[in-house]
Amino acid sequence: MPESAGVPLIEMRGISKAYQTGGVPLWALRQVDFEVPRGDFVAIMGASGSGKSTLMNLLGCLDRPTSGRYRLAGRDVYRTDSNGLATIRNRYIGFVFHTLNLLARTSAVENVELPLVYAGVRARTRHQLAVEALQRVGLGARLQHHPSQLSGGQQQRVAIARALVMRPPLLLADEPTGNLDSRTSLEVMALFQELGRQGVTVVLVTHEPDIAAFARRIVVMRDGAIRSDLPNVSKDAAAMQAEGQLVEPR
Amino acid sequence: MSFNQTLLIAIRALLLNKLRSFLTGLGIIIGVAAVVAMVAVGEGAKDQMKSVFSSLGTNLLILLPGASSAGGMRGGFGTQPTITWSDLDAIRQQVPTARYVAAVLRTGAQVVGDQENWGTTVYGTSPDYFGIRDWKTTLGALFVDSDVRSGTKVADIGQTVSDQLFGPGANPIGKTIRIRNIPFTVIGLLAPKGQSPMGQDYDDCVYVPQTSFAEKIQGGLRQFVSGITEVSADSSQDTAKCEGQIEALLRERHHLRSGQADDFSIRNLTEMENASQQGMQTLSLLLSSIAAVSLLVGGIGIMNIMLVSVTERTREIGLRMAIGAKPLHIMAQFLVEAVTLSVIGGLIGIGLGSTIAWRLAATFGWHVSLRPDVMAVAMVFAAIVGVAFGLYPARKASRLNPIEALRYE
Ligand SMILES: Nc1ncnc2c1ncn2[C@@H]1O[C@H](COP(=O)(O)OP(=O)(O)OP(=O)(O)O)[C@@H](O)[C@H]1O
Numbered sequence: 134m135p136e137s138a139g140v141p142l143i144e145m146r147g148i149s150k151a152y153q154t155g156g157v158p159l160w161a162l163r164q165v166d167f168e169v170p171r172g173d174f175v176a177i178m179g180a181s182g183s184g185k186s187t188l189m190n191l192l193g194c195l196d197r198p199t200s201g202r203y204r205l206a207g208r209d210v211y212r213t214d215s216n217g218l219a220t221i222r223n224r225y226i227g228f229v230f231h232t233l234n235l236l237a238r239t240s241a242v243e244n245v246e247l248p249l250v251y252a253g254v255r256a257r258t259r260h261q262l263a264v265e266a267l268q269r270v271g272l273g274a275r276l277q278h279h280p281s282q283l284s285g286g287q288q289q290r291v292a293i294a295r296a297l298v299m300r301p302p303l304l305l306a307d308e309p310t311g312n313l314d315s316r317t318s319l320e321v322m323a324l325f326q327e328l329g330r331q332g333v334t335v336v337l338v339t340h341e342p343d344i345a346a347f348a349r350r351i352v353v354m355r356d357g358a359i360r361s362d363l364p365n366v367s368k369d370a371a372a373m374q375a376e377g378q379l380v381e382p383r
Numbered sequence: 384m385s386f387n388q389t390l391l392i393a394i395r396a397l398l399l400n401k402l403r404s405f406l407t408g409l410g411i412i413i414g415v416a417a418v419v420a421m422v423a424v425g426e427g428a429k430d431q432m433k434s435v436f437s438s439l440g441t442n443l444l445i446l447l448p449g450a451s452s453a454g455g456m457r458g459g460f461g462t463q464p465t466i467t468w469s470d471l472d473a474i475r476q477q478v479p480t481a482r483y484v485a486a487v488l489r490t491g492a493q494v495v496g497d498q499e500n501w502g503t504t505v506y507g508t509s510p511d512y513f514g515i516r517d518w519k520t521t522l523g524a525l526f527v528d529s530d531v532r533s534g535t536k537v538a539d540i541g542q543t544v545s546d547q548l549f550g551p552g553a554n555p556i557g558k559t560i561r562i563r564n565i566p567f568t569v570i571g572l573l574a575p576k577g578q579s580p581m582g583q584d585y586d587d588c589v590y591v592p593q594t595s596f597a598e599k600i601q602g603g604l605r606q607f608v609s610g611i612t613e614v615s616a617d618s619s620q621d622t623a624k625c626e627g628q629i630e631a632l633l634r635e636r637h638h639l640r641s642g643q644a645d646d647f648s649i650r651n652l653t654e655m656e657n658a659s660q661q662g663m664q665t666l667s668l669l670l671s672s673i674a675a676v677s678l679l680v681g682g683i684g685i686m687n688i689m690l691v692s693v694t695e696r697t698r699e700i701g702l703r704m705a706i707g708a709k710p711l712h713i714m715a716q717f718l719v720e721a722v723t724l725s726v727i728g729g730l731i732g733i734g735l736g737s738t739i740a741w742r743l744a745a746t747f748g749w750h751v752s753l754r755p756d757v758m759a760v761a762m763v764f765a766a767i768v769g770v771a772f773g774l775y776p777a778r779k780a781s782r783l784n785p786i787e788a789l790r791y792e
């Protein structure tokens with residue numbers, strides 16, 4: 134993306150979001166300014182109801198704010214119509230949301246193929262890319278399984294494969310390890326860190342400090358505003374995995 | 384995103400709910416099947432009627448002796464002889480639009496050949512009759528006017544009679560047949576006409592000159608024509624005119640005063656045919672409106688189920704939108720689903736309708752005629768119904784907000 138070598142990937146200015154419930158506006162976000170340079174790995178933390186998911190939905194171009202500006206890769210997001218937003222979601226963003234699960238009664242490969250379908254990729258290439266993405270998350274042997282035939286962790290990995298298959302510059306994850314055991318969580322974090330090394334920008338929401346520890350930057354939210362935004366000396370998930378294998382008997 | 388891909392998604396969605404899809408398509412299936420079957424039966428009846436009328440001869444008037452009035456306690460047509468042979472001559476000479484005039488006398492009789500005998504119908508008529516029917520011989524010749532004038536004992540026989548009396552394939556020309564013990568010489572074998580749509584064998588007949596018939600078979604030459612008279616007008620436009628002229632002429636000849644009823648009646652087959660065609664037309668109009676209503680009901684069924692389906696799959700729609708489906712993609716997906724449903728319903732309907740028509744034909748011996756153009760129109764209508772009633776649910780789906788759709792419980 135040469136258009137924006139010096140520009141941050143994400144640039145939000147004065148973003149506010151109000152939900153109308155029973156006539157009274159509920160401000161889920163209040164004048165948030167948020168910037169993420171390319172290749173960063175940010176963890177967003179905060180109490181329940183502090184506005185993390187609302188912010189993620191806006192970052193993912195799934196929703197429009199009440200006010201504020203958002204530039205993604207130098208493009209003014211809210212200038213485009215719903216078709217434009219769909220294209221941005223398809224090309225620039227990979228989602229791993231717990232609310233964004235898989236299509237039921239549809240095989241893992243076909244689920245992973247979906248973004249490629251809407252990008253207009255030909256069937257053969259599509260299948261090949263989807264299989265590669267599933268192999269990357271360690272599900273090469275579960276291609277034809279339907280979601281109901283996969284464990285929660287496996288389903289989450291299919292969702293990650295789907296988020297990665299278009300090779301988007303931005304990966305958004307809202308509590309991606311919520312349903313996973315600690316070992317699988319470690320695997321997922323190692324995968325995210327690996328993507329970060331490859332230049333993918335990762336923003337994830339988590340309640341667990343252990344998970345946030347893998348990020349290079351930790352943002353804490355409260356009452357719809359950013360309370361703190363600090364760099365973090367990240368732990369190396371891959372190294373921990375290697376150690377874990379040494380420690381773990383057999 | 385290609386059309387094939389959209390179609391694939393639609394078919395999958397329909398297959399996930401097979402029973403529901405089938406029930407939804409049932410309205411269309413029944414509508415189309417009804418159109419196809421009813422039109423097939425209707426057209427078959429029309430064809431059959433047409434062939435009945437055309438087998439009788441073109442531009443035909445039938446002149447019957449006896450009163451035409453239905454009032455009082457009169458006998459049916461033809462019970463009292465009122466038309467004389469000289470009436471027929473007068474029609475021949477004074478009605479210019481009457482091209483052929485032929486008395487048709489008939490009786491059932493046992494006909495004896497060399498060894499065999501066979502019960503058949505014997506007709507006494509004039510050569511004009513063969514003109515009306517456009518009938519030729521395969522062997523020999525038809526009798527001519529001079530045979531009628533001099534009352535020769537010659538006969539033209541049908542293929543069935545020839546086969547029965549002389550064996551299949553035999554040449555009957557020159558053989559003698561006895562009708563009521565009177566010997567007639569066979570001079571012609573009539574070209575086979577096959578069966579009438581009602582199953583009557585046109586070839587089971589013997590034709591002799593009307594004079595010989597009246598004299599030898601009926602017994603005694605009489606003044607009156609004891610049978611019907613067929614008149615063929617020059618053209619179908621002329622039939623009404625010809626009818627009027629004959630009526631005026633006969634009233635004059637029978638000295639009927641104005642106010643007095645005719646002592647004969649004339650049936651105009653062209654008008655009867657037109658009337659029956661018109662009846663058919665009305666019937667098909669009625670059937671078409673029934674079909675239109677059932678297609679409409681089918682369309683409402685499709686709309687209903689598509690709305691349910693959009694609601695049920697709100698989360699799926701949100702998911703597809705989140706990973707890059709444009710509103711148009713979502714719209715296409717649901718629209719194609721609705722149209723697929725109605726088109727498949729239409730195809731099943733065509734199959735079902737044809738089967739029903741075919742079964743009716745086999746069971747009741749009805750004539751049915753399957754009409755590809757009607758099937759095509761029914762299909763187009765089914766597709767239009769799919770589009771018309773799928774549009775609203777599809778639009779509704781495409782206008783969902785992704786986040787609200789994803790949150791939908
Ligand atoms: N669709 C909505 N309509 C009304 N209010 C909403 C809606 N979505 C979120 N909210 C409110 O906005 C606030 C922020 O919600 P949000 O989902 O962003 O919180 P969160 O930080 O993600 O919480 P959690 O950690 O529990 O997921 C909450 O008070 C919530 O009740």
Ligand SMILES: [Mg+2]
Binds near residue numbers: 185186187
């Ligand atoms: Mg949340």
